[in-house]
Amino acid sequence: MSQPIAQTTTPVAGPHPTETRPYRQSLYEKSYLPLLGGMLVTIRHFFKNIFGLNKSYTIEYPEERRDYSHRFRGHHILTTRPDGSVRCVACFLCAQNCPAECIHIEAGEHPDVNIEKYPVVYEIDMLRCVFCGYCVDACPEEAIIMSNNYDMAYFTRDQSIVGKSDLMKPYTFDENLLGYRPSFPEEDVKRAQMRRGAFDLVAAAKQAQANGG
Amino acid sequence: MNKMFGESWVTTTFETLEDWAQRNSFWPFPFGTACCAIEFMGTVSSHYDVSRFGSEVVRFSPRQSDVLLVAGTINDKMAPVLKKIYDQMAEPRWVISMGACACSGGFYRSYHVMQGIDEIIPVDVYVPGCPPTPEGLIYGILQLKEKVVRDRKKLAARSAQGRPEKETTGAHAGSATA
Amino acid sequence: MPTLAPPPPETRVGYDLDAVRAKFPAGSITTQEGAPWPTWIVRREILVDLARELRDNPATRLDLFVDLFGVDYPDRAERFEVVYNLYSLPFHARLFLKVAVREDDAVVPSLVKIWKGVDWFERELYDMFGLHVEGHPHLRRILCHEGFQGHPLRKDYDAARRWILTEDKIYKPHFDLPDGEDDLFERMTINIGPSHPAMHGTFRLMAVLDGETIIASDIEIGYLHRCFEKMAETHNWQQVIPYTDRLNYCSAFINNVGYCKTVEKMLGVEAPPKAVWARTILSEFSRIMDHCVCNGTTLVDAGALTNFWYMFQIREEIYGLLESVCGARLTVSACRIGGLIQNLPPDFEARCRTLLTMIPPFIKDVEDLVDKNRIWLDRSVGIASITGAEAVNWGWTGPCLRASGVAYDVRKAYPYDLYDTVEWEVPVLYGGDVYDRYRIRMLEIRQSLSIIRQLLDRGMPEGPHIVDDPHVALPSKDACYNQMEAMIYHFKLIMDGIQVPAGEAYTMVEGANGELGFYAISDGTGKPYRLHCRPPCFPIFSTFPQLINGGSLSDSIVSLGGLNVIAGELER
Numbered sequence: 001m002s003q004p005i006a007q008t009t010t011p012v013a014g015p016h017p018t019e020t021r022p023y024r025q026s027l028y029e030k031s032y033l034p035l036l037g038g039m040l041v042t043i044r045h046f047f048k049n050i051f052g053l054n055k056s057y058t059i060e061y062p063e064e065r066r067d068y069s070h071r072f073r074g075h076h077i078l079t080t081r082p083d084g085s086v087r088c089v090a091c092f093l094c095a096q097n098c099p100a101e102c103i104h105i106e107a108g109e110h111p112d113v114n115i116e117k118y119p120v121v122y123e124i125d126m127l128r129c130v131f132c133g134y135c136v137d138a139c140p141e142e143a144i145i146m147s148n149n150y151d152m153a154y155f156t157r158d159q160s161i162v163g164k165s166d167l168m169k170p171y172t173f174d175e176n177l178l179g180y181r182p183s184f185p186e187e188d189v190k191r192a193q194m195r196r197g198a199f200d201l202v203a204a205a206k207q208a209q210a211n212g213g
Numbered sequence: 214m215n216k217m218f219g220e221s222w223v224t225t226t227f228e229t230l231e232d233w234a235q236r237n238s239f240w241p242f243p244f245g246t247a248c249c250a251i252e253f254m255g256t257v258s259s260h261y262d263v264s265r266f267g268s269e270v271v272r273f274s275p276r277q278s279d280v281l282l283v284a285g286t287i288n289d290k291m292a293p294v295l296k297k298i299y300d301q302m303a304e305p306r307w308v309i310s311m312g313a314c315a316c317s318g319g320f321y322r323s324y325h326v327m328q329g330i331d332e333i334i335p336v337d338v339y340v341p342g343c344p345p346t347p348e349g350l351i352y353g354i355l356q357l358k359e360k361v362v363r364d365r366k367k368l369a370a371r372s373a374q375g376r377p378e379k380e381t382t383g384a385h386a387g388s389a390t391a
Numbered sequence: 392m393p394t395l396a397p398p399p400p401e402t403r404v405g406y407d408l409d410a411v412r413a414k415f416p417a418g419s420i421t422t423q424e425g426a427p428w429p430t431w432i433v434r435r436e437i438l439v440d441l442a443r444e445l446r447d448n449p450a451t452r453l454d455l456f457v458d459l460f461g462v463d464y465p466d467r468a469e470r471f472e473v474v475y476n477l478y479s480l481p482f483h484a485r486l487f488l489k490v491a492v493r494e495d496d497a498v499v500p501s502l503v504k505i506w507k508g509v510d511w512f513e514r515e516l517y518d519m520f521g522l523h524v525e526g527h528p529h530l531r532r533i534l535c536h537e538g539f540q541g542h543p544l545r546k547d548y549d550a551a552r553r554w555i556l557t558e559d560k561i562y563k564p565h566f567d568l569p570d571g572e573d574d575l576f577e578r579m580t581i582n583i584g585p586s587h588p589a590m591h592g593t594f595r596l597m598a599v600l601d602g603e604t605i606i607a608s609d610i611e612i613g614y615l616h617r618c619f620e621k622m623a624e625t626h627n628w629q630q631v632i633p634y635t636d637r638l639n640y641c642s643a644f645i646n647n648v649g650y651c652k653t654v655e656k657m658l659g660v661e662a663p664p665k666a667v668w669a670r671t672i673l674s675e676f677s678r679i680m681d682h683c684v685c686n687g688t689t690l691v692d693a694g695a696l697t698n699f700w701y702m703f704q705i706r707e708e709i710y711g712l713l714e715s716v717c718g719a720r721l722t723v724s725a726c727r728i729g730g731l732i733q734n735l736p737p738d739f740e741a742r743c744r745t746l747l748t749m750i751p752p753f754i755k756d757v758e759d760l761v762d763k764n765r766i767w768l769d770r771s772v773g774i775a776s777i778t779g780a781e782a783v784n785w786g787w788t789g790p791c792l793r794a795s796g797v798a799y800d801v802r803k804a805y806p807y808d809l810y811d812t813v814e815w816e817v818p819v820l821y822g823g824d825v826y827d828r829y830r831i832r833m834l835e836i837r838q839s840l841s842i843i844r845q846l847l848d849r850g851m852p853e854g855p856h857i858v859d860d861p862h863v864a865l866p867s868k869d870a871c872y873n874q875m876e877a878m879i880y881h882f883k884l885i886m887d888g889i890q891v892p893a894g895e896a897y898t899m900v901e902g903a904n905g906e907l908g909f910y911a912i913s914d915g916t917g918k919p920y921r922l923h924c925r926p927p928c929f930p931i932f933s934t935f936p937q938l939i940n941g942g943s944l945s946d947s948i949v950s951l952g953g954l955n956v957i958a959g960e961l962e963r
């Protein structure tokens with residue numbers, strides 16, 4: 001570098017204020033009297049709460065649960081066909097679109113010739129997942145959706161890698177617990193039915209139970 | 214205690230009491246750094262009110278707390294700090310790792326982010342989510358509670374078999390120095 | 392009483408870049424053609440003089456130093472390019488300077504003597520690219536830790552290569568204390584943080600105390616450096632959106648908007664009216680939320696806990712709204728390039744209206760509690776004050792700058808979305824202290840509410856929530872099922888990502904902390920070549936030692952809250 005750094009700097013003159021004008025307390029404010037006004041606010045809240053005039057804001061989780069919308073991005077669900085088999089065709093789009101690279105799929109040939117492939121292994125590392133919903137956006141088959149189930153906790157890292165069976169676990173298939181999924185016009189009956197495909201697993205599981213005794 | 218009274222009614226009752234007190238009153242040390250810390254604040258504020266589970270006493274001193282709640286990304290610069298704080302905590306101590314970042318690094322597979330705090334300290338409960346909802350976190354705390362009870366029972370069973378108590382510090386035996 | 396000042400003049404009468412240009416030898420400045428903003432490519436030798444001239448010449452007055460960052464082009468002979476972003480408050484004009492340097496002579500001169508705010512930016516340049524900044528008073532790493540080797544934003548640095556920090560390498564401050572006083576025994580050096588609640592869990596303050604008074608201080612950051620910019624380079628354009636959430640996580644939605652606008656500009660698409668409408672409303676709600684969190688925590692730091700509950704109550708309600716739109720409370724990822732994540736829920740307007748009636752009482756409660764409260768006044772008035780001229784020199788923007796009497800707001804200066812179609816004002820206060828920073832946020836909340844109210848009265852525009860362009864937005868699932876073409880587009884968009892044409896863009900939005908800008912460079916592959924975020928609180932926080940020196944230690948805690956430093960954004 002040849003250019004020496006100049007040692008002096010001119011003070012910045014500009015249209016900007018060069019001094020501050022802080023707030024000036026009035027005599028009344030200096031007297032601490034306004035504190036009483038503040039007290040009144042808390043006292044008002046206190047009595048309102050005591051006599052139940054305010055609705056209580058506290059949610060008594062786990063007995064009571066907050067109403068999350070039907071877009072909540074929680075635990076994933078792999079949806080199923082009416083026969084209870086997994087709908088996913090192992091196209092890897094979800095894994096490709098996942099910013100956390102937490103989806104692991106191994107594809108296999110499906111016995112049914114009409115369906116090309118199916119996932120032999122489908123695992124999501126729940127501890128990597130950032131619940132962004134990109135996998136749902138990516139899936140062309142609506143095979144992966146999300147539930148609004150947030151009760152998750154693991155004791156080891158291995159537990160957190162959930163496989164097909166966990167993702168298809170019937171307990172998540174309460175319609176009220178459905179979360180983020182592709183949107184489509186509500187009145188579209190055909191699509192609504194498809195969405196219910198998820199619940200067919202419950203029926204299938206019950207059927208199997210009945211058969212098996 | 215044991216020395217004074219031996220295996221008597223006093224000690225067993227005392228242990229039950231201690232057990233009960235411990236499991237119903239975790240004093241967390243919130244090691245909050247990032248977005249998850251904001252959600253942790255949500256958990257202690259009026260809407261979710263974690264004090265209903267006896268964890269309202271948020272202690273910012275490692276000596277006085279028994280649960281280290283790591284909320285947020287821990288990067289390599291922060292790692293020695295976290296380790297130090299963990300080392301300062303008195304036994305028994307537990308660790309909850311809140312959020313994808315603390316658990317595994319989340320989607321930050323990058324040059325400055327630790328890929329999970331279990332690289333340096335043992336973790337008892339991992340709570341996934343980014344960030345976990347306050348309910349999710351409370352669920353995690355409840356899970357820890359159960360785990361403590363379970364470990365206690367295991368511990369009791371083992372000491373009944375005459376094993377020395379030292380070897381089984383329960384929940385966090387093992388990789389503390391890994 | 393607050394004065395509601397008019398926005399900066401939109402005129403540029405008298406602004407004349409050529410007046411400056413004529414003073415320098417021909418050939419040392421070339422104008423870059425086709426750049427998104429007026430850009431000069433400058434020879435390194437004249438940079439310092441040019442910068443001073445640009446700042447002081449009455450024809451340019453580029454007094455606000457906005458941003459500085461580097462770009463690495465390994466294939467070019469002059470491998471590194473340093474970009475300076477300047478803004479003229481009097482003339483409302485912007486100028487970019489670019490300086491290219493070779494790898495074997497990777498040195499740029501420091502501009503610290505001209506703009507104080509440039510200090511940390513230059514350290515970041517050194518940290519990330521290994522460029523030596525000549526004349527910088529204390530050039531050392533800022534974001535990465537001391538045990539780090541290499542310079543991560545260079546293209547040949549592997550994004551996942553980590554280094555371990557050992558205890559002995561941890562930074563130990565060195566203070567240049569005034570000599571002469573031989574009372575060293577009375578002085579005490581203390582360290583607060585990083586894991587200390589008063590430092591918000593991520594900053595480290597080292598201060599030399601004389602009794603209660605801070606005589607020298609130093610701060611260390613980087614405890615939340617998460618490599619946003621490098622991560623952006625390894626993901627495709629759409630995938631960057633979740634990362635932007637985690638910049639300023641108190642108002643994640645605004646980050647989404649800022650980033651998406653940048654990419655939309657490069658693509659030449661425009662979000663449909665409905666998306667723009669919703670973006671404006673949700674941005675304002677996010678701003679309210681951010682201001683609530685900031686004021687709430689500041690007051691907690693000063694000991695007023697009750698307000699925290701009230702403020703957080705507002706926040707919870709806004710979370711509810713955001714969650715109904717996108718499914719997450721905090722890290723929303725609610726924008727997509729070209730629009731929104733999904734169509735707005737049917738009860739969107741009703742929910743917004745409920746919020747509008749709900750928020751004012753809470754605000755009023757807080758104001759009743761503290762506005763005239765002597766204890767709060769004593770702790771905040773005149774604390775950590777800074778004049779407008781100084782703040783500009785430090786590169787401040789946003790509410791903190793406006794609390795010092797300078798009415799710069801991106802929403803007025805460069806209106807985007809619907810801000811020029813609604814009536815609102817920029818509140819300005821002149822105290823420049825903690826109290827006025829608190830007050831200005833309260834005033835801005837009211838302005839935001841008024842903006843939202845006007846937009847709601849206008850009604851939700853009809854139409855789609857995202858552009859109908861198969862090269863940008865995923866086709867609807869229905870189309871996917873029924874049309875082969877849509878399916879192919881879907882497949883291509885996911886596999887290759889959005890193809891952003893080569894070029895550069897810089898757009899900014901008014902974040903909750905000030906000007907939040909994204910400078911994106913695309914080389915035509917599916918990923919950003921370089922994405923730089925202009926973090927508003929970075930220059931603000933670099934002023935912190937100066938603000939607290941001479942004050943008492945307890946005041947420094949309150950000052951930090953008032954600046955609203957969000958670590959995710961500060962360190963990215």
Ligand code: SF4
Pocket residue numbers: 097098099100101102103124128129130131132133134135136
């Ligand atoms: S929600 Fe996001 S991070 Fe999680 S699996 Fe899906 S794409 Fe990956």
Ligand code: SF4
Pocket residue numbers: 087088089090091092093094095105138139140141142143144
């Ligand atoms: S995108 Fe859908 S169909 Fe394809 S692999 Fe993923 S879940 Fe299966």
Ligand code: SF4
Pocket residue numbers: 130247248249250284285286311312313314315319342343344345637722
């Ligand atoms: S897990 Fe998600 S929300 Fe939590 S700190 Fe990491 S990025 Fe932030």
